[in-house]
Amino acid sequence: MNFDLTEERQMLQDSLRRFLRDKYDTATRNKILESDSGLSTEIWQGLAELGVIGALFTEDQGGFGGAGFDLTTVFEELGRAGVVEPFLDTAVLAGGLIADLGTEAQQAHVEEIIAGTLQMAFAHGEPTSRYDLNRVQTSAKADGDNIVLNGRKAVVVNAEAADMLVVSARESGDAGDAEGISLFLVPADAKGLTIQGYALLAGGRAAEVTLDDVSILASARLGAAGKAASAIEARVAIANVALCAETLGAMETATALTKEYLMTRKQFGRPIGTFQALAHRMSDLLIELEQARSAVINAAGHLEGDDRQRDLHVAAAKNLLGRAGRMVAEDAIQMHGGIAMTQEYELAHIAKRIVMADHRFGDTDHHLERFIALSAA
Incomplete structure (x- = not known):
C-alpha cells in the first residue's frame, strides 16, 4: 500500500512546518508557558488563517479535511514543534462533539472555531x-x-x-x-x-x-x-490518534536533536556518535520511531471503521506510543547529559510532552488491558 501523503496533505504539512519553523522556537514557547493563558492568540490566529483548524473538520462541517490522515498530518507537525496551544481540546474534542451532535444553531460555533475566534x-x-x-x-x-x-x-x-x-x-x-x-x-x-x-x-x-x-x-x-456516551467514546478515540501523532512528531524532534548532539559533541578528538555503544543506542531510537510511525498510520486508517476495530487499533497504538515514547525520551536525555534538562534547551520540553502524553486518555497499562479485552470479544 502507498502511505505517502496526498498532494493536498503534503501542501498542508509543508505550510504548517514552515510557519512553525519561523514562528515557534524555544524562546517563544517559554514566553507562552509563562503567560497566564498558556497560549498565544497570535499563533492561534495565524494557524487558523493557515487552515490548520479547518483541516480537522469535514466539508459538511465547514472544514476541508476531517479524515484520520488529515488529523495525523496536523498533529505530527504540532508535536514536532512542541506546540502548546489547545488544538486537541478546542477543535478535536469540544468542537468535534458540537459538529457531531449539534443542532443547526449550535453548528455555528464550529465556524467560529475554524475561524480561530472561539476557544473551547x-x-x-x-x-x-x-x-x-x-x-x-x-x-x-x-x-x-x-x-x-x-x-x-x-x-x-x-x-x-x-x-x-x-x-x-x-x-x-x-x-x-x-x-x-x-x-x-x-x-x-x-x-x-x-x-x-x-x-x-x-x-x-x-x-x-x-x-x-x-x-x-x-x-x-x-x-x-x-445518549452522548457513544459520541464521547468516538471523539476520545479520535483524540487518542491525534495524541499519538503528536507524540510521534515529538519523538522525531527528540531523535533529531540527539543525533545532532552526538555528531557535535567530541571526546578523544572525535564525535561521541561514532562510538559503538552510542551508535547502537541511536539505532534503537530510530527503530522505535519507525514502529511508532506504523502504529499511527494503522490507527488513523481504522478511525472510520466499526467501533470495535477502531478501538482495538487505537488501543494498540496508544500502548506502543507510550512504551516507545518513554524509551526515546529517556535515552535522548541520557545521551545528552545535563543540558537536556535545562529549560532553554528544546529537548527539555519535548521529553516532557512525550512522557506526559502517555497519561492522557489512558496509559500503556490501561490500553493493554483494553486491547486484550477487545481481542477476546
Missing part, C-alpha cells in the same frame, strides 16, 4: 473517574425549561481561556452506566461556574471546574438526552 474546553473527566469514560457523577436536573448542573470536573484543559465549555452530566442511571450521560454547552461566565486553573507539566493550562447550581436552557443540550 471539554469538561468530562472527574476526580474519581480516572480513565473510565462512563463514570460521570455530575448531575443534570430539569427545572422547567432549564437544566441545572451540579458537580466537579478535573483537569479540564484550556478551561481558563475557553469562551464556552462542553460539559458532560448525568440525567439518569448510576455512575458507570453508559446510558444517561448528556452533553451541554455552558458559557464560561455562567453563574455558579468556578474555574481554578494551574499550569501543566507538559505545557498549557488546565483547571478544576466546579458547577454549583449552574442553570442553562434545555436547548443547550448537545444531541438526545442521555
